[in-house]
Amino acid sequence: MTDEVFTDHIVSVLVHNNPGVLSKVTSLVTRRGFNIDGISAGPTRQNDMFRLTIVVKGDDKSLEQIQKQLYKIIDVVKVVPIIRSRMVGREICLIKVKAIGAERHEVLQIINVFKANIVDVGTNGFIVEITGDSDKIDSFLALLESHQITDVARTGIVAMNRWERTFKETGR
Amino acid sequence: MNGARIIVESLKKEGVDTVFCYTGGAVISIFDELYKHGEGLNLIQPRHEQGGTHAADGYARSTGKTGVVIVTSGPGATNTITGIATAYMDSSPLVVITGQVASTLIGTDAFQESDVTGITLPITKANFLVKNIKDLAVTIKKAFYIAGSGRPGPVVIDIPGDIQRQDFKFNYPDTVDLQSYRPKDSGHPKQIKSAIKLLAASKKPLIISGGGVNLSNATGEMNDFLNKTGIPVVHTLMGTGVNPEDENQFLGFIGMHGTLYGNYAIQNADLIMAVGVRFSDRIIGNPNTFAKNAKLIHIDIDPAEIDKNILTDLPIVGSAKSILREFNNLDLAIDISEWKNELSNYKNNYPLGYEKSELIKPQYIIELAQKYFPENSIIVTDVGQNQIWVAQNYRIKHPRSFLTSGGLGTMGYGLPAAIGAAVGNPDKQVLMFAGDGGFQMNMQELGIIRKYGLKVKMIVLDNNYLGMVRQWQELLFEKRYSGTDMEFNPDFVKLADVFRIKSIFLKDPKEADAVIKELAMSNESMLVHIAIDPDENVLPMVPAGKALDEVLTKL
Ligand SMILES: Cc1ncc(C[n+]2csc(CCOP(=O)(O)OP(=O)(O)O)c2C)c(N)n1
Ligand SMILES: [Mg+2]
Numbered sequence: 001m002t003d004e005v006f007t008d009h010i011v012s013v014l015v016h017n018n019p020g021v022l023s024k025v026t027s028l029v030t031r032r033g034f035n036i037d038g039i040s041a042g043p044t045r046q047n048d049m050f051r052l053t054i055v056v057k058g059d060d061k062s063l064e065q066i067q068k069q070l071y072k073i074i075d076v077v078k079v080v081p082i083i084r085s086r087m088v089g090r091e092i093c094l095i096k097v098k099a100i101g102a103e104r105h106e107v108l109q110i111i112n113v114f115k116a117n118i119v120d121v122g123t124n125g126f127i128v129e130i131t132g133d134s135d136k137i138d139s140f141l142a143l144l145e146s147h148q149i150t151d152v153a154r155t156g157i158v159a160m161n162r163w164e165r166t167f168k169e170t171g172r
Numbered sequence: 173m174n175g176a177r178i179i180v181e182s183l184k185k186e187g188v189d190t191v192f193c194y195t196g197g198a199v200i201s202i203f204d205e206l207y208k209h210g211e212g213l214n215l216i217q218p219r220h221e222q223g224g225t226h227a228a229d230g231y232a233r234s235t236g237k238t239g240v241v242i243v244t245s246g247p248g249a250t251n252t253i254t255g256i257a258t259a260y261m262d263s264s265p266l267v268v269i270t271g272q273v274a275s276t277l278i279g280t281d282a283f284q285e286s287d288v289t290g291i292t293l294p295i296t297k298a299n300f301l302v303k304n305i306k307d308l309a310v311t312i313k314k315a316f317y318i319a320g321s322g323r324p325g326p327v328v329i330d331i332p333g334d335i336q337r338q339d340f341k342f343n344y345p346d347t348v349d350l351q352s353y354r355p356k357d358s359g360h361p362k363q364i365k366s367a368i369k370l371l372a373a374s375k376k377p378l379i380i381s382g383g384g385v386n387l388s389n390a391t392g393e394m395n396d397f398l399n400k401t402g403i404p405v406v407h408t409l410m411g412t413g414v415n416p417e418d419e420n421q422f423l424g425f426i427g428m429h430g431t432l433y434g435n436y437a438i439q440n441a442d443l444i445m446a447v448g449v450r451f452s453d454r455i456i457g458n459p460n461t462f463a464k465n466a467k468l469i470h471i472d473i474d475p476a477e478i479d480k481n482i483l484t485d486l487p488i489v490g491s492a493k494s495i496l497r498e499f500n501n502l503d504l505a506i507d508i509s510e511w512k513n514e515l516s517n518y519k520n521n522y523p524l525g526y527e528k529s530e531l532i533k534p535q536y537i538i539e540l541a542q543k544y545f546p547e548n549s550i551i552v553t554d555v556g557q558n559q560i561w562v563a564q565n566y567r568i569k570h571p572r573s574f575l576t577s578g579g580l581g582t583m584g585y586g587l588p589a590a591i592g593a594a595v596g597n598p599d600k601q602v603l604m605f606a607g608d609g610g611f612q613m614n615m616q617e618l619g620i621i622r623k624y625g626l627k628v629k630m631i632v633l634d635n636n637y638l639g640m641v642r643q644w645q646e647l648l649f650e651k652r653y654s655g656t657d658m659e660f661n662p663d664f665v666k667l668a669d670v671f672r673i674k675s676i677f678l679k680d681p682k683e684a685d686a687v688i689k690e691l692a693m694s695n696e697s698m699l700v701h702i703a704i705d706p707d708e709n710v711l712p713m714v715p716a717g718k719a720l721d722e723v724l725t726k727l
Contacts, residue, residue, distance in 0.1 A: 024293060065480060
C-alpha cells in the first residue's frame with residue numbers, strides 16, 4: 001500500500017439537508033482514509049437538498065469505495081465523480097493585499113491582467129475577488145506573493161461535468 | 173398523548189415484545205408510560221447498559237427481530253457504545269433510544285448531556301436527534317425500517333426530555349419511503365445467469381457462506397443449493413449454521429483459525445462463490461494470495477462490500493435469500509467428483525484434533541456439550557480462545573444458533589448475549605462458553621437470570637490467562653506473558669452461588685462427561701467452572717497477514 005499514487009479527486013454529492021449531514025459525510029470520508037482538501041456546500045433548486053463538492057486525496061480504487069460508502073449514509077441521494085478532463089470547475093478567492101504608494105499601481109496591473117475585481121479599497125490596500133479554476137487562482141496568488149498578502153479566503157471548488165455527463169438532481 | 177406515550181405506542185405498532193432498558197432522569201417519563209401502558213412489552217432491566225445492549229443484540233441475532241434498548245442520557249448512553257459498535261460490525265439490527273437533556277439545554281454542557289448522535293455517528297447505520305414532537309413517530313418508524321432492512325444494523329434515536337413530555341396526536345405511519353435508501357432485494361438476472369455459467373464451467377467450485385446468509389434467513393436456500401449441486405462449502409465465523417446433507421461437502425470454518433481443509437479448499441478452488449461475506453482480514457490473511465487460483469462471484473446486499481477488500485470477477489447485489497432462490501430455480505449440471513474426492517481425502521488426512529492429557533482439554537468439553545445438548549440449542553461464545561475452539565469444533569446445524577462477536581471481538585459479549593437469546597427463545601436451550609477473562613467483563617448480568625426466570629447454561633473455560641493474547645505472546649514475544657495472567661480470579665462457583673445460580677467446579681477429565689450431561693439436563697440455569705489446560709493453544713493458526721496456506725499447526 002505504500003507505493004500508491006495519491007491523486008486529487010472531486011466528488012459531487014447531493015444530500016438531504018438534515019441536521020448533521022455535513023459531519024456525517026466528512027467523518028465518513030476521513031474514516032475511510034481520505035484527506036479532504038476542499039469542501040463547499042450550497043442549496044440546490046430543491047429546498048431540502050444541498051450539493052457538496054468535495055476534493056479528496058486517494059487512489060482510484062478507494063475513490064470507488066468512497067462513493068459506495070457515501071451512498072450508505074441515509075441522507076445521501078446521489079454521488080457523482082467529477083472527471084477532471086471533462087469538468088467545469090470554479091473557485092472564488094478573496095485576497096486582502098497591502099498596496100501603498102507606487103505598489104498600488106503594480107498591484108492594479110496584476111488585477112487587470114487576471115480580470116479580478118476590487119471589492120474593497122482602503123488607504124493601505126485592497127480586497128480583491130477572483131473567480132476561476134484553481135490553477136488560475138494559484139497563479140494569481142503566486143504573482144501577488146511579491147506584495148504583502150495579509151489574508152486569503154478560498155471557497156474551495158464547485159464543479160460540474162460538462163453537458164454530455166450530467167445527472168438529474170433527483171433519484172439515484 | 174405525550175411524547176413518552178408515543179414512543180411506547182410506536183413500539184407496540186412495530187410489534188416489539190421485549191425492551192432492554194435502564195432508567196434515569198432523561199427517560200423517566202418513558203418508564204412511566206411503560207408502567208401505565210406497556211402491556212405486551214416485556215421489560216428486561218439489565219445491571220449495566222452495556223449488558224443490556226449486548227442482550228438486545230443476542231435477542232436480535234437469535235430471533236431475527238430488531239432488538240430494542242432504552243437508556244438515559246449521558247452515562248447511560250455512553251455505556252451502550254461498545255454494544256452498539258459490536259452490533260454494527262456484525263450487522264445486527266438494534267433500535268437504541270437514548271434520553272437526552274431538554275432541547276433547550278442542548279449545547280450548554282447540561283447535567284448528563286453528551287453528544288450521542290456525534291459519538292455514535294461512525295458506529296450506527298443511521299442516527300436521529302428528535303427536535304420536534306411532530307417528527308417523533310415517523311422517526312421511530314424510519315429507525316425500525318432502516319435497522320431491519322437491507323444490511324441490518326443499529327440505529328440510535330436521541331430524544332430530549334421535553335419532547336417526551338410535549339403532547340401531540342399519535343399517528344403512526346404504515347410505511348416510510350426514503351428516497352435515498354432503497355435496498356435492493358433481487359439480484360440482476362443477467363449476473364445470475366453469468367454466475368450459473370461460471371459454476372457450470374468450473375472444475376473446482378467452492379461456496380463461502382457468510383453472515384449475510386444468517387441475516388437474510390437464507391440458510392434453507394443455501395442448504396438446498398448445496399444439496400442440489402453438491403458443491404463443497406466453507407463458512408465464516410458469522411456464517412455458521414449452514415448444513416448440507418453430505419457431511420463430506422462441509423469443510424468448516426475458514427481464515428486465521430480455519431480448518432486445514434477449509435483453507436486448503438480456498439487456496440485450491442478455481443471458482444469461489446461468496447454469499448454474504450465481507451472478506452475481513454481475519455478471513456483472507458494476505459489479500460494478494462487469498463484464493464489465488466479462483467475466480468470470484470460475490471453476492472452481497474451491500475454494494476460497498478463489492479471490491480472492498482478483494483476484487484470480484486462477478487458481483488451480484490441483492491439479498492442472499494432471493495438470489496439463492498433464483499439459483500435454485502435454474503438448472504446447473506456439474507461434475508466435480510474429482511474435486512470432491514480431493515477435498516474429502518484432505519479432510520480425512522488433516523482433521524481437527526487435540527492431544528489427550530491429564531488436564532481437561534476445551535475441545536473435549538465441546539464434544540461433550542455437542543453430545544448432550546439438543547441439536548437446535550443456541551450456542552453463544554465470548555471472545556478469545558474459547559470462542560475459536562467452539563467455532564472450530566461445535567458442529568452447529570441451524571441458522572441463528574451461533575452468537576459471537578465477530579467483527580469487533582468484544583470480550584464480555586457472551587453472558588449478556590446468552591441472556592438476550594434466552595429471553596427470545598424460551599423453548600430452546602442456550603449454552604454459553606466464556607473465558608475466565610471475558611466472563612468477568614459483564615458478570616454483573618448474572619444478577620438478572622433468576623430475576624426473569626431465564627434458563628442459561630454457562631461454561632467458563634478457565635485457563636487462568638487471557639489465553640488468546642497469551643498465545644500471541646508465546647508465538648511472537650518469547651513467552652513474555654505481560655498483562656495476561658489472571659491470578660486471583662474469583663471462585664466462579666461461589667460467584668454464581670451469590671446470584672443463586674446452581675454451579676459446579678470441574679477439573680478431572682474423568683468427571684467431565686457426567687458434569688456436562690448434568691448441565692444439559694438441568695431444568696434450571698447452571699454454571700460449570702472448568703479448569704482447563706492453561707497451555708492449550710488454538711490451532712491451526714495463520715499468523716496475521718500471511719497466506720492461508722502459510723499455516724502453523726503447532727507453535
Ligand atoms: C473488551 C476487550 N478487551 C480486550 C480484548 C483483547 N483480547 C482478545 S482475546 C483476549 C483474551 C481473552 O481471555 P479470556 O476471556 O480468558 O479467554 P481465553 O482466550 O483465555 O479463552 C483479549 C484480552 C478484547 N477482545 N476485548
Ligand atoms: Mg482465559
